[in-house]
Amino acid sequence: MKSNQLKSTxxxxxxxxxALFTSCNKEKHYxxxxxxxxxxxxxxxxxxxxxxxxxENTLTGSSKFECKQFENRIEYLENNGTTTIIKVLKNGNLxxxxxxxxxxxx
Numbered sequence: 001m002k003s004n005q006l007k008s009t010x011x012x013x014x015x016x017x018x019a020l021f022t023s024c025n026k027e028k029h030y031x032x033x034x035x036x037x038x039x040x041x042x043x044x045x046x047x048x049x050x051x052x053x054x055x056e057n058t059l060t061g062s063s064k065f066e067c068k069q070f071e072n073r074i075e076y077l078e079n080n081g082t083t084t085i086i087k088v089l090k091n092g093n094l095x096x097x098x099x100x101x102x103x104x105x106x
Contacts, residue, residue, distance in 0.1 A: 028069040035094050035102035046094065046102050048074060 028050070035046040042059040053067040053076050067076035074086040074094070087095040094102040 030069045030071055031074055031088055031092075031094075032069075033092075033104050034106040035104050037096070037100055037102040039100065044102070 031048050032050065033048055035048070037044050037046070039057075042057050044058075045056040047054040047056075048067070048069070051066055051068065053065045053074065055063045055065070057063075063079075065076040065078065067074050072088055074088065075083055076086075077083055084097070087098075089095055089101070092104045094104070096102060
């Protein structure tokens with residue numbers, strides 16, 4: 001009887017540990033991918049990967065920002081303290097500042 005109780009306790013403990021480690025991963029990957037757009041004379045590539053967003057701009061170079069991914073948007077804090085909200089469209093593309101659309105390529 002004690003052997004079964006010990007097995008049950010061990011199994012329950014193992015399940016709780018797995019649940020704890022699984023729930024600790026706060027990184028969302030809803031919109032991970034590579035997006036492209038064009039701003040006047042600059043080609044822009046945006047890479048979303050977990051809690052990071054990388055922006056490659058042919059005029060100004062590279063930038064990296066921490067972001068939070070939600071089911072319908074991505075939010076990140078710019079260097080000047082402004083929070084930018086990027087809307088995710090139904091087709092998977094990104095709408096930036098309500099005017100610029102970045103097309104998902106990967």
